[in-house]
Amino acid sequence: MQTQIQDYIPQAALTKVLKLLEHDNLVVKIKKERKTRHGDYRPLPNGKHQITVNSNLNEYRFLITLIHEIAHFEAYKTFGRFIKPHGIEWKRTFQHLMLPFLNPEVFPSNLLPILATHFKNPKASSDTDTSLAYALRQFDEHNDKTYVFQLPLNSVFKLYNGKVFKKGKKRTKRFECVELKTGKLYLFNPNAEVEPLKEYHE
Template identity: 30%
Template sequence: MTRNKYNINFLPKDFQNYILRQIQSEGIFFRISSPRKSKLGDYRYNKIRNTHSISVNIDLSEIHFLITFIHELAHKKCHELHLGRVASHGKEWKQIFVELLEEAKKELKLKSTWEEEIMRNINSPRATFTGFNLDDTDALSVSDLSLYSKFELKNGRKF
């Protein structure tokens, strides 16, 4: 299915329903963003308008789109509970993130690989994904390289 920034029809139906229900119940402005190298998603609170907004990159796999949405939703809930007085990825945020992941895991139909990714985030909640680009068969991690290997990043930096 072709993706565009105006709908989430590329996601499984239960993912769509989960996200839409959260957007409505939490009063969130939601936006699907063009691919960004610096971040996968974003949560913002506008003090003047008293509004919450979440954006998620359009180029993420289905499960990473969902997890990123949940990650940003955890920021929104943490902000409301603690009024921005806690670390953005501190223990309070981690607790909320894990609770939301567990709730989603119970509610959604997940392929075994998706369930593994959810469990990885439940067992070790982090600010970013490890092994993020699971579909990129050409990707290597630093641990795959031999000592003193030379390599180049997509942005052209050489090491």
């Protein structure tokens, strides 16, 4: 696992990460891209615990996602299985585990203030923090993607699953978008990846 992990995270974080992973019952798997999540954690029936992280993440997002999932494991171990997945126990554990990494040896200096703000009250997904998600994207290999917040009002776009929507007005944090086939209204995270459509035919 050491050789695998070191290929995906900042070099300066490796020693601390390996220390956190020193559990006989903890298994880390690196997966192909999943559109709906960056990683996950689950206790297995055999008593072991499994963390998965997507292989396509840049090294800073990979590290944040990995620590996010380790925090689930630590919170489960400390507080038991009846806590809320992203409740106060997980938040405090995540903050505690992440603190030693929040330094200029691990993260670029322009990311540190944004990370400091995020970790005052970490969210269930870093994608729901628009500032952090946008800041992390600058380190992605392919930066030619389009996001909902970039599209003009009433633009038509397609999702990875083929569904087609029209962009509407912004509520407090999310955009109202109507699925053209069903007329149903959905709320979109500003950072949702989409494919703009110049023309749409039923």
